[in-house]
Amino acid sequence: MVIARPINLSVYNSVCVCVRGAITLTLSVCEWMYLFYTSDDFERHKSISFLFLFSIDKIRKSLRVWGKFVKVSPVTVIQMAYYTVPNKYGSQIPLQTEVRDKLSSLDVVWGNMFEGEDIDPQLVLEKETEFYRGAPPQWLNFYCAEKNHTPFVKRDIYTKITKLIQKKREINHSISSINLFHQPGSGGTTLAMQVLWDLRKKLRCAQVIDSTSDSKAIAQQVIHLFNARNSQNQNTVLLFVDNKETEENDGMQFNSLRENLIQNIKQSNISANAPVVIILNCLRKKNRTGKEKLMLCTMLSKEEQDNFNAKHTEVSQRHDRHKEFHGFNIMQGNFSQTYITEACEYLKPLKTKKRPRNAQILSFLALMNSYAPGSYLTETWCLEFLDKKNHISGRPTLEKQMGTFADLLVIYSTCSGGAKSQDRCIRMAHPMIADKCLWLLTDAGVTLSDTAINLLSHLCPQTVQPYLVKIIKQLLKKREKHLPKDEREEKLQKFSNLIQDIKEKENKSMCVGLFRHAAKTFPRDPFIPQALARFYYIELRDYEKAALWAKTAILREPNNSFIRDTLGQVYKNQLKSQNLPKLSKNILQIGTQAFKAFEEEAETAEKELEPGMQEDGVTNISTVFNYRGHFGYIQVANTIFYKLKNVKKEWSKVLRQETKSHSLIHSEKCGKYQSLLASLKQRIEEKLSFFETFLKYSKPKIDKSEPEYIWTDIVDCYEKFITKEQHFCRSFAGLLSTLSHITSVSDLEQITEQWREIHMNSQTESDAQNYILANIILSQKSANSEILRTVPELQDILQKLWERQNKNGSPEFYLLVLLLFWPDGVKKTGNTLDLKECVQYMRKSYERIYQKYLRFRYLVPLFFLGNGGGLQRLVHQTEFTSLLAEEHETAESEGLQRIEGEIRNHKVFALRGKDQIEVSPHNPASVYNTDLVSFYIGFTIRGPVAYNIRYVKKSAQFVDKHKRNIIQRAEKVDFIIDDLRPLIGTELNHHSSFNKQ
Template identity: 35%
Template sequence: MQVLWHFRKDLRCVRVIASKLDTKELSKQVVDLFLLSSEEQGQKTVLLLLDIQENTNDNLQIKNSLRKNLNEEIHQRDITTNTPVVIIFNCSSAYCLTTAEATADVKLKMELSPHEKQRFEQKKKELKKKHKETSQEFHAFNIMQGGFKKEDAEKVITEEMINHVKNHKESSSTRLLSFLALINSYVPGSHLSKLFCQEFMDQTEQPTDEEKPTLETIMKPFMDLIVIFSKEEQEANCIRLAHPMIADACLKLFTESKLTRFDIAKDFLNSLVKGKESNYVRICNNMLVRRLQTEQGKQTFSRLILDIINERENNANQCICLLELASDLFSTDPVYPQTLARLFYIKVKEDNKYEEARKWATLAIKRDPKNSHIRDTLGQVHKNHLLNETKKQHSDINMYLAIAQSAIKAFKDEEEAAEGESEDDTGFSNRGLFGFLQSGEPCEKAEDLQARLQELWATEAEGRRPEFYLLMLLLFWPEEAQPAIANPPDLEKCVQNMNQSYKNKYQKYLRSRYLVPLFFFGNGNGLQRLIHSSKLDEMYLELLSEGHEKAEVECLQRISGKVEDDKVFVVIKAQQIQVTPHNRASVCKPGLVSFYLGFNIRGPVAYNIRYEDNFK
């Protein structure tokens, strides 16, 4: 926001706050804004801040869809200019940053440049001259000026504060500080209502004949760490710690004083959230549910849940306790039972973990039966149960089949939910199909699946869904190192049918939306070569979506092909199968090419097309 304010006179600055965007309509408005001119002002670049940082799952998808629609809008209006039409800022948490070198994005980090260090040093001298000793209380500035070092944050915690925490663990002042430390550490930028904090203290302090003490009086030992500020035209109504790193330092103090993250989180839910749940939806969701994207991929659980698990062995029970409490408090929200289901089948070691996981996944579906992502969890529970059973020594085929049937039914239900989801969605949920493939694999050979599909293909029935043709392509796509399949289906015709089926089934819903890749071909053989897009790191997905021809994605194999008459073909075993170029601008001349092969709900797609003569 400070950057937008700084450039408000030179650029047309816009902030968009939404978790789901109509990117086509937004693109029109951005171009309208760029073309807006007057006698005093000509065309100005639009500086667009996409504030979607709380919805990291859709971040890349929205960004790709917006880029696609902006390019189309600029092309349709025949805009020719030497001035950039739009510059996009895409906010992400500091914990979500991926490597920037191989992408077109600019990553903002908690790190000062040499020039910034000089300016901060100069400013520090000015503050010291003006405010003398009190300049040491400008904690956020001092932490930034010092280069964001942990020790600078820990220095602000005085011996008096340490003794107060150790000697008065049950006091309302210590408890409130622990709440602030928890939320400011795990949800940076969050705050508490000063009114609610005062109510909490009124309830916990011993009643006296004197007037009730103010929050500032009770919190006096820690007021040096606290900021009270105004929001939405109400005077001094919010409270937080001066900096997230100070929150981290306070949490360290509490854990050293035998007050764990679990203790604090449970107290927070029972003492502040209970009865006022609607005021804490965002904080609790971010703290207990939201999984961050890192360079290694998406984390399995929220940072707080993972930190509690890692504090001691067998700490999963504490996380179960917190999530059960949150599920009771937010009794209509499906994400807490969904997270509980995932926690049971991923982290719990007891024998009944799959039954417990199934129970919580079923409750999540009951709370939001039309949500395909919620339904996916039940399928994942059954699938993981099946895979776990196949590793054991016994061979109870009836058990395998029963679990597999439950998994397949769950994934089919998910697919039906995905088809019926809102047409405003920017993507299409496809995990049900992936789960179906994984669940069928342990109990049925690929050859049997191929045989069944060949029988269905021979009937040439009308009105088949795109998923059928996708399954055909994934199972029958030829491999150089494998023997040819007897009587293989006509894959070129399959691609054509899939494209037509997409138009009939989904185009009216998805319209000009960016179609996310569902699968890619990896380096394995058979079904093992299929890599679901959710298994790829965010950085790799960005490399694929941005189309850099020099980009290397180690887990994927490059496919040989050619460009002819502005069309792209896979060339394998004397077959030519047409595929859609992800970036049409990369198809510039005839010649031999290679690319990464992906599949979306419309058909096969060539990513990162590379002309081979450019790399000899």
């Protein structure tokens, strides 16, 4: 009989009863006593745990009235009548049931958590023992440690984190984040929970229960927690996100959460002077690269060692079995391998044949916790595995059945969101113990592949919990990042750590056997046959079998372009193989297969939609656009060119279409590939044009560019098929790229003159745009060049184009309009265009042409607005890259013009005289309040962007606001200006000089 949480806390003397997990009732005291007095469960359970709103004494008295006394055990947990959270002033405010019910994705650390509750001392001892043995901490652990004045040992990094949180609270951003990297077993999760517990009375602290769950739901609940009670009581949420299953956060899940938080802040119209949420993002990382700002390692400082020694003395005095506290003892011993060896010594010798089932469970857990730290098996699954014949009620406990192995394990229950888990978990006491056990097993002859296949053999995907299935798949296919020797950037490993170790410690055939077994166990999963295909072509050079398994993966998920990429990679590597016969027809045969595979991948990528756009339930969703099909095509073209040229030099002219000689094609018996050869150059030009815009306008992240080999292969393809210099100057994006690789003024002048001639003899918009851009680029290198056109001359060209295509132009056209017509705050007498409309048209044009390809990528600012005049006020982005990083948002730049602006309804407007032009914030989290601001202006292919947004001090706002209103009215009627000048005097002159800058 389990007494559960009340349905309605407002119903006094009512309690929600859950009988065997099936029936939920709300009962009064009398009804509750009658149920227990007459039920069979009453006789069987002489000790009952209660969860209720009224006192235990009242229950005892009522039971005596009914004529029967029940021995009531000390209460496990008593439901609080209300929970509290702090407001921004530090006062605790209560929350009603309906508010708490909306926070199902969050485990909130309430301000009054456990306070005033009658907690069973035995439960406290049990939870403390579990934790010291190696179980994850529970909030009850922190409460009891604080109450009993026996606090947790704080690692040195604790102070850094708390100071950083305080610093983030002072920054004018609605959303901030802190990345905490931690090595497995170093106590990273405990540290993060300690921070939340200690700040629960200052901030609204919560942990995301499942970091892989819907980020939209999480974001809504975070905003709900921030707004809880009313707008006057808003307070910052400190959100702990524990990425248990990833070593490195590639940003997709985190960026999705951030985007959804920003959207919810806008929708809720939140205007606050403090951050809405600070995200404490915990990431497991096995090896340190030196780039991590905060990383908790498996090594103690001198001060930490002293603190752990003192704690060890305290723990040993209170617990008789403290020698079994491996989780604590390993840390106290500074992660000593000697301790690990001694703790696992009694496992020797291990049986290799006819191993008992408890030994098999030990091997399963050792494998899982070594390669996926933090993973676990459930008690129910283990009991079923140990003894499938006996009914669960007649079985010995799991601890007894595990025998001596239980000393190295920890069995625990979890509590999330205040609810106790229905099934207990079991795992190794520490990842280092898991590593040692695995080593002892392999040393005794129980190989990694044996253990993995044995585990797979006892899995039934239809009945096993999805969590366990996900962990098993992670062991087989998750490729982690590592830093190769003598390299700066981290790279993905070719295979998972488990597969890498089996390959090195056993043999490659065992890897194949494991993959094949897994592919059979999970018949619908496409990623396992994909991984097997990769293993065949990378490690075994068996391209036929690799292609077979790659096609199997495609059959399982045909609408996934990333799955299709593997087949193209198989053929591409076969083409590069030295074993391929050096005959033209063989080269073109495999090349054709590779081209086809990559083209099909590219076509599939075109159909994939970004999250939130799916309508039919069939179309595949992809956060980013998969460009690997286009790039693979270019790589195959490079290889074909190289290989055919080595067969006969004449092939290079055929591929460049410099000759239409069919004799070579037929003499090499390649007639069936004639259509491919005829269209190859055109297809390559299309691919190269795609990459010109793709790589010039965007990059993966603000602080991350594409791998170096991508640009190398693209340039190589230019040189083979087209001639790099000629093509780079034939497109808008190509012209922009000339600033990076052409430094000669004479070369730039020649390019500008060429485009002038083309423009004079052409009526196309693109040629006119390229001519204007050529002038802008030349002005960056030579402001006094004689061939430069003036701004009014270039504006005239754009004015004519605007009249023809103002609503249907390309993003490049609108970019030029913004660059040349951006107001300087002075009243215009010449060419003028409606820049408000221009910004709107540009965004729509971007969505129509580039949104699909550049989604979730960082848009690079192409130019900034400087302090100069004419074309010299446009500054190329390479001069100010330091302005782009979030931590440099307070940076100053003498070369850039700071613009007055205003924030209204979470939108940013640039104020230039009477013009109010909407611009996008570079960091949307910096837009949190309706106020006057200033910022730098940059221009991306999507439109104008505000960088380094700063809020104007309150003392200046009143003057600025009314001064601006007066000036705007004055500009409408010229004669009023003369009348107003004596009244506003120097203020007006000061404002005018500011706008002229």
